[in-house]
Amino acid sequence: MNHKYLCPSCQGNRSRFYLIKKLAQEVRIDPNTGKIVWAADEWEDVLDDGELYLEVRCALCGYTSRENVFTQAAKNLGASNNLAID
Numbered sequence: 001m002n003h004k005y006l007c008p009s010c011q012g013n014r015s016r017f018y019l020i021k022k023l024a025q026e027v028r029i030d031p032n033t034g035k036i037v038w039a040a041d042e043w044e045d046v047l048d049d050g051e052l053y054l055e056v057r058c059a060l061c062g063y064t065s066r067e068n069v070f071t072q073a074a075k076n077l078g079a080s081n082n083l084a085i086d
């Protein structure tokens with residue numbers, strides 16, 4: 001996985017991020033009581049079109065969105081904006 005990111009909010013951060021993935025656990029619930037009567041042993045990665053559902057959070061400004069928002073920002077602004085923040 002080699003994706004360049006750029007935060008579209010603060011537009012300066014290209015290097016410090018949190019990757020956020022979703023986990024799902026299948027459960028069966030008693031419709032009358034709301035009690036969980038069965039739960040799968042494992043939490044599974046949530047996929048989106050066969051790929052890991054991934055969000056990215058900017059470690060500087062906290063902006064959070066789908067990964068493609070960050071990769072698109074890196075593509076769109078990559079040529080004209082070379083700000084770097086350490």
Ligand SMILES: [Zn+2]
Pocket residue numbers: 007008009010011012013058059060061062063
């Ligand atoms: Zn940011």
